[in-house]
Amino acid sequence: MSSYLELSARERLAQLFDAGSFTEFLPPKARVISPHLAQLDAPVAFDDGVAVGRACLDGRTVFAAAQEGGFMGGAVGEVHGAKLVGLLRRAIAERAAGVVLLLESGGVRLHEANAGLVAVSEVMRAVLDARNAGVPVIALIGGANGCFGGMGIVARCTNAVIMSEEARLGMSGPEVIETASGVEEFDSRDRALVWRTTGGKHRYLLGDCQELVADKVADFRAAAIATLDRLQVQETALSLAALEAEQDMLARRLDRFGTLEEPMQIWAALGIAEPRSLPLLEAGPFVEQVAAHRIGAN
Amino acid sequence: MEKLTYRFAGGSRALPHTAEVVGVVSSGNLEVLIESAPLNGDCAIEVNTAALGFGATWEAVMRDFHERWQLTDTRIAINDMGATPAVVSLRLDQAVETVLGGPP
Numbered sequence: 598m599s600s601y602l603e604l605s606a607r608e609r610l611a612q613l614f615d616a617g618s619f620t621e622f623l624p625p626k627a628r629v630i631s632p633h634l635a636q637l638d639a640p641v642a643f644d645d646g647v648a649v650g651r652a653c654l655d656g657r658t659v660f661a662a663a664q665e666g667g668f669m670g671g672a673v674g675e676v677h678g679a680k681l682v683g684l685l686r687r688a689i690a691e692r693a694a695g696v697v698l699l700l701e702s703g704g705v706r707l708h709e710a711n712a713g714l715v716a717v718s719e720v721m722r723a724v725l726d727a728r729n730a731g732v733p734v735i736a737l738i739g740g741a742n743g744c745f746g747g748m749g750i751v752a753r754c755t756n757a758v759i760m761s762e763e764a765r766l767g768m769s770g771p772e773v774i775e776t777a778s779g780v781e782e783f784d785s786r787d788r789a790l791v792w793r794t795t796g797g798k799h800r801y802l803l804g805d806c807q808e809l810v811a812d813k814v815a816d817f818r819a820a821a822i823a824t825l826d827r828l829q830v831q832e833t834a835l836s837l838a839a840l841e842a843e844q845d846m847l848a849r850r851l852d853r854f855g856t857l858e859e860p861m862q863i864w865a866a867l868g869i870a871e872p873r874s875l876p877l878l879e880a881g882p883f884v885e886q887v888a889a890h891r892i893g894a895n
Numbered sequence: 896m897e898k899l900t901y902r903f904a905g906g907s908r909a910l911p912h913t914a915e916v917v918g919v920v921s922s923g924n925l926e927v928l929i930e931s932a933p934l935n936g937d938c939a940i941e942v943n944t945a946a947l948g949f950g951a952t953w954e955a956v957m958r959d960f961h962e963r964w965q966l967t968d969t970r971i972a973i974n975d976m977g978a979t980p981a982v983v984s985l986r987l988d989q990a991v992e993t994v995l996g997g998p999p
Contacts, residue, residue, distance in 0.1 A: 606919075607916075624916075625914070626914035626930060628928075628972075635896075638896050639896070639945075640943065640974055640975070640976050641920070641943070641974055642920040643916060643928050643974065644916070667919035667921035668919055668921055
């Protein structure tokens with residue numbers, strides 16, 4: 598029973614997909630490193646913090662990427678982003694059964710400035726291109742660094758997001774919000790508040806993620822297989838109708854919850870009888886308990 | 896950053912023709928890329944480290960490593976973010992054991 602959270606990117610790839618099936622493109626031996634970090638006298642990694650390649654998931658050939666949260670918080674630089682884009686384009690060219698992104702990232706690598714920003718926007722475009730070509734893209738989020746900034750947007754550009762309770766998904770991280778808007782707005786040192794606001798359970802309740810699983814590699818694997826099965830018989834492309842439905846959902850969310858001050862009030866407004874009990878529930882009982890209340894359940 | 900290079904001769908243990916990377920470039924940690932390469936029987940090590948001024952310590956750790964494993968025709972590249980000598984030794988052993996498919 599391996600904790601997904603505690604594994605490195607490469608360990609996740611080795612354990613999540615069929616044993617020995619991951620074949621890496623541009624492995625560390627190729628030494629495709631960041632052209633920017635050396636100029637800043639900063640350490641580089643031989644894979645620039647992301648491993649990409651082909652793998653089997655329950656016998657099906659998929660394309661996979663895993664960001665390494667330990668290297669610069671999984672932040673996206675020029676090479677890192679280009680590897681993700683290349684993977685998505687190759688998935689289209691080879692008509693892969695799907696793309697599975699193991700995301701863990703603070704967003705754009707600030708050292709690489711505009712090159713990093715451009716890279717992230719190219720990843721977004723590539724995800725939508727893959728979906729448009731009929732290749733489903735799913736995001737797994739369960740690392741200690743969460744998934745923030747541009748990669749938070751990338752996650753929500755995919756067909757489905759699978760998270761653990763320990764995972765976090767958002768745009769600006771807690772420290773950024775506190776720095777910009779003050780501690781009265783958001784206390785980044787209040788761990789419980791941070792997880793209530795950005796954690797997997799809240800995202801699941803709000804309809805921002807489609808599956809909530811326990812922090813186990815086997816559970817992430819099972820959810821990825823089930824999600825890929827489900828997507829085989831669905832339209833993968835992002836349609837105007839789907840976009841408008843999403844916009845409606847967001848508008849309703851703002852309308853219903855916009856004046857509330859903390860996630861627990863939102864859970865109560867969703868009709869959950871004992872919102873205080875939610876943070877203590879294991880993933881399975883939690884999903885059962887909130888099934889009738891979460892947004893996007895139907 | 897500081898770049899340090901070492902080259903040891905006289906080793907006898909050859910590695911299979913694969914490359915492996917172990918470890919992560921994160922605070923107090925390092926990655927080790929190990930591969931077989933035609934180096935006239937030598938073991939060549941290149942270290943890129945964020946911690947400046949520890950050349951003598953690195954040399955001692957690398958010499959110990961070579962005495963332990965006696966590698967021949969091997970290239971090792973290290974990206975380091977301030978790992979302690981003990982962590983460096985463990986990662987180097989892990990790298991060799993990974994390439995060899997287990998402890999000797």
